[in-house]
Amino acid sequence: MKKSFSEDVQKLLIEMEYRNYSPRSVISYCQTMQAMENRLFKRLSEIKETDLKRYLHELITHKKCSKSSINQHISAYKIFVQDILKQDWESIRINRPRRVQKLPVKYFHLVFTVPESLNQLFYLNQQKAYHILFKSAGKALMQSAQNNQYLGAKAGAVAILHTWGQNLSYHPHIHMIVPAGGLSEDGSEWIPAHKKFFLPVKVLSAIFRGILFRNMEKAI
Numbered sequence: 001m002k003k004s005f006s007e008d009v010q011k012l013l014i015e016m017e018y019r020n021y022s023p024r025s026v027i028s029y030c031q032t033m034q035a036m037e038n039r040l041f042k043r044l045s046e047i048k049e050t051d052l053k054r055y056l057h058e059l060i061t062h063k064k065c066s067k068s069s070i071n072q073h074i075s076a077y078k079i080f081v082q083d084i085l086k087q088d089w090e091s092i093r094i095n096r097p098r099r100v101q102k103l104p105v106k107y108f109h110l111v112f113t114v115p116e117s118l119n120q121l122f123y124l125n126q127q128k129a130y131h132i133l134f135k136s137a138g139k140a141l142m143q144s145a146q147n148n149q150y151l152g153a154k155a156g157a158v159a160i161l162h163t164w165g166q167n168l169s170y171h172p173h174i175h176m177i178v179p180a181g182g183l184s185e186d187g188s189e190w191i192p193a194h195k196k197f198f199l200p201v202k203v204l205s206a207i208f209r210g211i212l213f214r215n216m217e218k219a220i
Contacts, residue, residue, distance in 0.1 A: 056094075078186075137176065141176065
């Protein structure tokens with residue numbers, strides 16, 4: 001696959017690998033730039049702003065490409081111009097398509113629970129403890145999701161604090177509603193999660209507890 005890329009696209013591939021993009025993103029970005037080179041009969045370094053606009057207009061009006069695909073083209077070209085050609089990207093006037101506000105994906109329900117041994121400490125220091133709990137759960141989710149071994153994407157969630165269990169005993173925990181996937185590093189590509197789970201439970205649990213205990217140590 002990599003050998004079929006032109007010299008300029010190979011440079012883009014190396015740059016993206018160096019910047020630790022996910023393998024899927026690297027190949028996808030390079031394929032879009034190779035297709036653009038082939039269609040315009042120009043090397044990537046020869047393609048100008050007007051060429052890109054004309055090509056994107058063709059993709060939108062004739063190929064009916066998605067907004068995500070168009071954003072991917074712009075992002076790949078931006079990396080090449082800004083980091084390889086060392087040119088000022090701000091001078092290039094390329095507007096990205098507006099995104100649809102609602103994600104057409106399924107969602108997962110995650111729960112981050114405080115170990116029972118910490119309940120008394122949390123009850124006596126609720127304001128600070130709940131802040132630490134939210135901070136730790138959010139960081140655990142983002143850190144785990146960004147790991148290329150599991151998802152390799154930027155995740156998001158809506159989080160709600162519950163302080164009592166079903167038996168009406170004190171039981172602080174956070175419920176999260178999480179879209180089944182996340183955005184690539186530059187926000188132009190949607191990376192789907194596993195069909196049956198967002199992240200491995202044991203991995204997420206271990207990371208959460210480690211972050212929670214470290215944050216509590218700092219606060220004490």
